[in-house]
Amino acid sequence: MARTLALFDFDGTLAPGDSIVSFVRFARRRGAMGRGDFLAVLGCTVKYLLRGMTDAQIKTRSLRFLHALSPEERESLAADFVKEALLPKVCAAGRAAVERHRRSGHVTLLVSASTENYMHLVSDALGFDAVLCTPLEADLSVTRNCKGGEKARRVQMWLEENGLEADWGASWAYGDSKSDLPLLRLCGHPVLVNPKKALKRALPGAEEVHWH
Numbered sequence: 001m002a003r004t005l006a007l008f009d010f011d012g013t014l015a016p017g018d019s020i021v022s023f024v025r026f027a028r029r030r031g032a033m034g035r036g037d038f039l040a041v042l043g044c045t046v047k048y049l050l051r052g053m054t055d056a057q058i059k060t061r062s063l064r065f066l067h068a069l070s071p072e073e074r075e076s077l078a079a080d081f082v083k084e085a086l087l088p089k090v091c092a093a094g095r096a097a098v099e100r101h102r103r104s105g106h107v108t109l110l111v112s113a114s115t116e117n118y119m120h121l122v123s124d125a126l127g128f129d130a131v132l133c134t135p136l137e138a139d140l141s142v143t144r145n146c147k148g149g150e151k152a153r154r155v156q157m158w159l160e161e162n163g164l165e166a167d168w169g170a171s172w173a174y175g176d177s178k179s180d181l182p183l184l185r186l187c188g189h190p191v192l193v194n195p196k197k198a199l200k201r202a203l204p205g206a207e208e209v210h211w212h
Helices: 019-030 035-049 055-062 064-068 071-089 092-103 116-126 149-161 178-184 197-202
Strands: 005-008 107-115 130-134 172-175 189-193 207-209
Touching: 005 092, 019 035, 019 055, 019 071, 019 107, 019 116, 035 055, 055 064, 071 116, 092 107, 092 172, 107 116, 107 149, 116 130, 130 149, 149 178, 172 178, 178 189, 178 197
Parallel strands: 005 107, 005 172, 107 130, 172 189, 189 207
Antiparallel strands: none
């Protein structure tokens, strides 16, 4: 039997801002990231904004400080970050939407370009069936950024791996930016959450909601 899916982006959709930026700032405040690393990330951010670095490259550089931490310290930092800095920012309306889909028996997937070192904790806390996000390689680098078309590909792969078929016409997707278009276009019910202008132009007539 084909299943109804509910696909949620995270950054800008369920919570405002860019979570990896928040993670870097949190790590710096906690003393887990040295001043040199922090200043280097700031410099690379300027380069990234000028299109001199890819998404994968800036994420790899931002997380380089994790090499100096033990696995236990990394896990503790991620857990504290999610509990103290990330979950409090999740929109109440977003939480309610996830719960509404869960009660309806829909398969709920968190599909995010943010990295797995903390996104799996967000997924567990919000009650998603699974999280599809940017993985970290064994050396903690990022080579497969879960953004744009990669989001749609990862959803299709997850369905195949779990022996599930989607009822795309009945399914829902929530996103805020043009990079979410491939995800939104999969589903019969695309919902634009606090959408950026480029997304509104790309999907005219789609349902639009404003979560705070």
